[in-house]
Amino acid sequence: xxxxxxxxxxxAFLFAVAVLVLRGAFLWIEYRAALTRAEAATQDLTLLMEExxxxxxxxxxxxxxxxxxxxxxxxxxxxxxxxxxxxxxxSGLMRRSPASDLFxxxxxxxxxxxxxxxxxxxxxxxxxxxxxxxxxxxxxxxVGGAIFGRISNELLYTYSRRISDLNGEFDGVAQVGLRPNxxxxxxxxxxxxxxxxxxxxxxDGRVIARxxxxxxxLDSGVGRTVLFTEKEAQRTGTYRENDPIDGxxxxxxxxxxDRWPVTVTASIPVATALSAWTKGLYWSAVxxxxxxxxxxxxxxxxxxxxxxxxxxxxxxxxxxxxxxxxLSDKVTLxxxxxxxxxxxxxxxxxxxxxxxxxxxxxxVKAAFQETQDRLRSIGLIHDLLYRKETGxxxxxxxxxxxxxxxxxxxxxxxxxxxxxxxxxxPIAIDLERAVPLALAVTEAITNAFKHAFExxxxxxxxxxxxxxxxxxxxxxxxxxxxxxxxxxxxSSLGMKLIRAFxxxxxxxxxxxxxxxxxxxxxxxx
Numbered sequence: 001x002x003x004x005x006x007x008x009x010x011x012a013f014l015f016a017v018a019v020l021v022l023r024g025a026f027l028w029i030e031y032r033a034a035l036t037r038a039e040a041a042t043q044d045l046t047l048l049m050e051e052x053x054x055x056x057x058x059x060x061x062x063x064x065x066x067x068x069x070x071x072x073x074x075x076x077x078x079x080x081x082x083x084x085x086x087x088x089x090x091s092g093l094m095r096r097s098p099a100s101d102l103f104x105x106x107x108x109x110x111x112x113x114x115x116x117x118x119x120x121x122x123x124x125x126x127x128x129x130x131x132x133x134x135x136x137x138x139x140x141x142x143v144g145g146a147i148f149g150r151i152s153n154e155l156l157y158t159y160s161r162r163i164s165d166l167n168g169e170f171d172g173v174a175q176v177g178l179r180p181n182x183x184x185x186x187x188x189x190x191x192x193x194x195x196x197x198x199x200x201x202x203x204d205g206r207v208i209a210r211x212x213x214x215x216x217x218l219d220s221g222v223g224r225t226v227l228f229t230e231k232e233a234q235r236t237g238t239y240r241e242n243d244p245i246d247g248x249x250x251x252x253x254x255x256x257x258d259r260w261p262v263t264v265t266a267s268i269p270v271a272t273a274l275s276a277w278t279k280g281l282y283w284s285a286v287x288x289x290x291x292x293x294x295x296x297x298x299x300x301x302x303x304x305x306x307x308x309x310x311x312x313x314x315x316x317x318x319x320x321x322x323x324x325x326x327l328s329d330k331v332t333l334x335x336x337x338x339x340x341x342x343x344x345x346x347x348x349x350x351x352x353x354x355x356x357x358x359x360x361x362x363x364v365k366a367a368f369q370e371t372q373d374r375l376r377s378i379g380l381i382h383d384l385l386y387r388k389e390t391g392x393x394x395x396x397x398x399x400x401x402x403x404x405x406x407x408x409x410x411x412x413x414x415x416x417x418x419x420x421x422x423x424x425x426p427i428a429i430d431l432e433r434a435v436p437l438a439l440a441v442t443e444a445i446t447n448a449f450k451h452a453f454e455x456x457x458x459x460x461x462x463x464x465x466x467x468x469x470x471x472x473x474x475x476x477x478x479x480x481x482x483x484x485x486x487x488x489x490x491s492s493l494g495m496k497l498i499r500a501f502x503x504x505x506x507x508x509x510x511x512x513x514x515x516x517x518x519x520x521x522x523x524x525x
Contacts, residue, residue, distance in 0.1 A: 030277050035251065038273030039238045042196070042253035045266035046236070049198060050255045052182055056099060057143065057159055057260050060176045063093050064161040067105065067174040076165050077107050077172040080114055090116035102152055102177035105163075106132065108170050115151055124150055126173075135162040135173045143262055145206040146218050149177060155218075157200065157209045180209035195272045197243070197250070203261040204228075210245075220245050227254055227263065240270065394434050396465050396472075397424040403442065404463060411449040417458025418449070424465035427472055427525075433505055437474070437523070440501035440509070443494045444476040444519040452480025452517055459516075467525055474521045482513040 070089055071077050080086050090103040094116050103116040110127025126132050131144040144158035160175035183198045200208040205221040205228045207213065222228060226241050231254070238253040250267040257264070404420050407413075413420060429437060445463065453459045462477045498521075502509045507523030 027277075027281065030280060031274070034274050034277045035270075038251045038268045038270075039253065042251055042266040042268055043238060045196065045198065046253045046255045046264055049200070049264035049266060050257060053200060053260070053262055053264055054257060056178065056182075057257075057262070059097055060100065060159040060178070061141070061161070063097055063100065063103075064159070064174045064176060066093060067103065068161060068163050071105065071163055071172070071174070072166075077105060077113055077163060080105060086114040087116065090114060099178065099182075100176050101179050102149065102156065104151070104175040104177070105172060106175070107172045108136075112151075113172065117151060126150070131158060131160045131175065132173055135160065136170055138162075138170075143202060143208060143260060144175075145202060145208050146180075146210070146213060148215050148218065152177065154179065155213060155215065180211075180213070183209055183211045195269050197267045199265040199267075201227075201263045201265065203263065208262065217245060227252070227265070243267065393428040393430050396427040396429050397422070398426075399429075399434075399438065400424050400441070400463055400465060403438070404445065407442070407445050407449065411446070413449070416453070418453065418461065419459075420445075420461045420463065422463050424463070425467055427465060427467055429472075433523070436501040436504045437521075440498050440505075440521055441474055441476065443498050443501075444521070447494055447519075448476060448478040448480070448517065452478040454481065470525045472523050472525050474523075476519040477516060479516040482515075482517055 067090070071080060074080060086105075090105075093103055094100055104126075105113040105115075106126050107113050110125050110129070110132050112124040112126065129144075129147070131142045134142045139162060141159070141161050144160060146155060146157050148154070149156045156177040156179060158175055158177050160173050162170065163172045163174055165171040180200075183200075197211045199210040199222075201222060202208055205224070207217070207220055207222075210217075222244055225244055226239055231237055231239065234256075235258075236253075236255045238251065240249065240251055242249050249270045251270060251273055252265055252267040254263055254265045256262070401422055401424075404422055408418075408420050411418075441463075445461065448461050452461070457480075460479050462475075464473075464475045464477075466473055498509055502521060502523070505521075505523040507521060509519065509521040512518040512520070
């Protein structure tokens with residue numbers, strides 16, 4: 001019995017040690033997890049802050065650009081005055097940008113010229129402001145630190161741009177003021193961001209905007225903290241430090257904007273991040289008991305869940321295999337359809353060629369030939385779709401290369417001494433737009449072969465395609481005799497077709513005569 005008791009004591013002791021060690025390990029893991037969650041929360045908030053700051057500054061930059069353009073259109077700041085026209089213009093900008101709370105225009109001496117809100121009765125000067133001095137010294141733009149507005153009488157942060165006269169000399173400043181309401185809304189107390197503090201700082205550490213900032217704290221900054229000393233070269237990161245403003249140890253994440261001289265931060269007090277863990281420390285005994293009871297259930301549940309997961313994976317694999325087979329069949333069917341369409345178009349083209357031989361009239365034969373050219377251009381599209389799994393799109397460069405070869409052979413380019421050059425980008429065109437585009441380009445190239453060069457005269461045809469500004473431009477240029485007397489409103493069938501195809505594509509085409517003929521078709525990308 002003594003041996004049994006010894007075994008029981010030893011078992012109880014070992015069990016107690018095991019529980020203490022395991023619970024201690026769990027407490028350490030929970031401690032690290034709490035800090036990790038807090039770090040992740042601050043990092044997510046800095047991402048939101050970065051996007052907000054970038055969007056706000058970019059929008060403000062555009063609006064100030066409008067103010068600068070307005071001032072120049074009126075002949076400079078010297079011609080502006082406290083008129084309803086200027087105020088209405090600034091008020092209109094505020095309606096366009098709900099995030100903007102104030103617009104100012106000051107002259108080269110720092111005196112207020114115009115504002116978007118009700119002005120003070122006495123003259124207001126901003127010559128002593130840091131942002132004004134920076135612009136007078138040559139700065140084109142400036143993200144100002146937090147200030148107490150002399151017009152709005154509230155805390156603001158500002159962004160301003162230099163206004164130059166026609167000679168490039170300093171003429172004044174256009175400024176937008178913004179309330180830091182976004183910081184207050186984002187840092188509201190909830191489960192994820194309780195006691196969070198958000199901040200926007202200049203590159204020298206001066207405060208631009210901060211959660212809970214008061215007028216007494218306007219001159220505060222973080223220029224001597226880790227953020228602007230040890231981590232000055234880092235674009236983003238997370239660290240722990242006592243806040244120089246309130247003295248609380250915080251977990252701080254930061255991101256530096258690329259284009260703007262601004263750093264955004266989000267911080268959570270370490271005590272707040274560990275509050276749940278601290279409460280859990282007092283319930284360790286209860287948690288240990290629950291863990292022992294739940295371990296067996298979790299094991300059973302895990303086995304059951306793994307079996308269900310395995311069955312689900314087998315079912316998913318079977319469904320994926322069926323979908324892959326169906327997709328393969330669909331691709332094969334579509335390729336077969338394109339192949340049959342191409343063959344039918346070839347047969348139709350051959351029948352037209354045979355029919356054309358029965359007519360002695362060259363004009364009739366030419367009409368048949370033009371129809372064959374159009375059918376050939378459509379057939380090339382289906383041939384490309386048949387040969388390549390392009391998902392219903394064609395590569396415009398590949399298509400034009402083959403189309404040029406076909407048309408050059410038809411019109412005897414080599415025998416006539418005509419060279420055709422292609423300079424095209426690999427632009428993807430969907431099937432719905434490929435057909436009218438192909439027909440329009442075919443008309444342009446065949447017209448060049450038929451009309452640009454006199455009999456026995458060689459020449460050069462250049463075909464180009466490029467994408468720019470969400471548009472696609474196709475140009476067919478020759479160095480022939482030009483389009484004297486021919487306009488894009490010509491009543492010929494070719495011009496009617498090109499006009500119809502351009503309209504169908506939602507684009508426009510032009511014909512120009514410049515050392516030959518230039519056909520230009522521009523359509524949406």
